[in-house]
Amino acid sequence: MKILIARMNHETNTFSPVATPLSAFGLNGGKLGPSFGDDAFNDNKGMQTAMAAFIDAAAREGAHIVTPVSAAANPSGPVDAAAYDAICDAIVAATNGCDAVMLDLHGAMVAENSNDGEGDLLERVRAALPNAPIAVALDLHGNVTQKMIDNADVIVSFKTYPHVDMYETGAHAARLLFASMHGDVKPVIAWRQPPLLTHTLRSSTAEGAMKRAVDAARAAEADGMLAVSVLSGFSLADIEAPCISVVVVGNGDHAQAEAVAERIARQIWNEREDFVYRSAPLAESVAEAAALAKDADKPVLLLDHGDNCMSGGTCDTMDLLEEALARQLDGIVTGPLCDPQAVAALMAAGVGSTVTITIGNKVESGAGAPRAPVAMTGVVRALTDGEYVITGPTYTGQRAHMGRAAVLDTGTVKLVVTEHTHEPWDLGVFESVGIDPRRARFLLLKSRMYCRPVFVPISAGLVECDSRGVTSSDYGLFAFKNVKRPVFPLDADAEWNPAH
Template identity: 55%
Template structure:
């Protein structure tokens, strides 16, 4: 048996000024892709495990993943899609793809749909299984051009590998048991806030996922996924979607419609109301004086690089210092100019820097950098190995990193935007983040499995960045309207939109 397996991931914030060149994907091909994926906690890792357990000849044309950012160019898409299509054309018995579901390139609003259509044309009739991110914006073209789609059921995403295994179970049944699955898609018009998709706490999303799991337990139902969607993308299909896989088309559609109806009836549970930043900081001060151990975690979710943020806005740090808060550790803040200045000055040097707010945000008023005086602390290469539970064992690179020591804060400054999903982010620069009184992280969710258990409280802090939870900041043009909550008076039921 011959199996093609590949990974090609990008979550595109169509409003983000962060560019997405080919090198951002760090593409690997052939044996290098196989070596990278084998044993990884990803759907691609599960595909490799399955193919090797089957004793199949395994073709791995690509492993490529870029952090969320602005749209890639059409040339980048072609360079990465091409090897996958070529591998499918070479002949195979099954194709397993680890994709995202919300990638956009110049002139291609639905990159996954375009890729799957090309792969299907290259290998008609070959079982084609796809793993997608919970934040995929699902299109009919995706569903029409593969045999099964299964998405993550956790956010933060700690079930990537399990999702890949789920896909292989369905494809295995196609290969060995004659299964011919049918899929259904339902798209309730809901623009869900990302912060209301947290599956680590009771909420509408966890209720929907529990209902999806109940559906999967029924006879003849193979998969049911609630896609929250990636809301900061100006596309027609942006928003909540439900995809089901079953032995019969009617069973698939009935379950998809039932779950979509449940989502619509509970739609207020997808709305996140931001508190003013001053209110959040006052809450953090109260929490720091309260019971418990560890820092108070302040999450700057308006500038989250894992949603396409620049990682260089300084609203939260500035407001915290102006409020007289001290014992702050903050970072990483992406400012290559300041990193170069600090490295040139050298460890121990007294320095004044203009930190952050260097990258213009389309549609946002420009803001001045934050002027700070202090001492240059440790300088490092910004490299560390993730301890888990997300991307366990993966080597991460933040570019060169330097620590600025001020009277009120230690600030980790890096050359590249980087999600603080591991203690190693700070440890590689000689900082113990748990010693902070207040720990400011540019993150929505991925930091939580590691940092939340070590903190006495968690406070979400709004800033006016390109990943803000305030939808009013974004000039949607392509988004299909009406959609809730932008259009609160609309009515909807499966098959009807008024």
């Protein structure tokens, strides 16, 4: 048995100015480009990715494994056409003679030459292998399309956000694929997609309507469905329907799968207001953080989710730091701030030098009015290659690359400035440049969710802060042109006809 296994992950923010060339598809910001062949196998084997689970499952079956490519990039703007073609062509070229396909996809990829990155790829794979079963693992934030449904036999998405079940999702999809090939099950897919643009901060699976929807999905699986996935979608993609979806894989009984998808989607629609996040003004958020810090013996976290690189942010906006300084907060540690020009200047100055440079607000995001870079004077405390090993729970053991990194200490604030946008996955973001984040009074992180498993345990409290960045929760900042209207919450009177 010959099995094709590949990975293509990108969450596309079509409003983001951050480019996505082929070189962006490296490991954790490594800017090395995709890995191919044996390298793709080795980069996933033993990791916590869906592709790793596919490899393990295929090996247990004694299959001949073909791994043409593993390509994963941080969220950013539309994928370059040449990059998209290179990744898809590698996968399609490897289909010859394969008996089955397992693809580790995100589900929200938009390329310069494709508004439906995953759907168009799956259509090509299906055309090349019309009789081979295709299993797909998706991110919880995938934007499901009809092409994806039509060209896959098994679809399973993550059930956690933050995503800590990537491997388990791949294992689930692989288990159903092989059970189907052995004749033990007969997968059928049903799909519902209410016209609801969810906010990422309302897709946490630990609370609220999203938790209730995922709980319903788990209950349906316990009641006989092969897989039930709730995908909150990624609304900062200006495509026809970047909306929440329910995908059900039933066992032979399509009507039963349809009924389950309908029931859970109706539950979601009835609770649609709970999937909308209403941001407080930035000044109020900073004032709340200051109050939390009065009697605290641990740092207070301020999460700048309006400029979050894991949704396509530039990591360049200075709104939150400027507001914190205006309110005379001190003991601040912040970063990573992406400013290659500032890093070059700090590198040239050297450790121990006192410098005045401008930082941030250099990339025009298109979200709100342009702001001027901020002049800051301080001492260069550290200069590094910006690499560290992630301790977990996400991407445990993988080496992270921030690009070259520098620390500027103004006395009031220590800024970690990097060449690449980078999610604060780990304490290593700070410890690798000589900062103990536990000793800060205020930690200003450009993050929405992934930092929480690591930084919440060392903090006294958390305040969500919405800067006017390209990942803001204020949809009014974005000119949606392609989204099918009416859609909630852009249109308060939107209605849903279950016949999607």
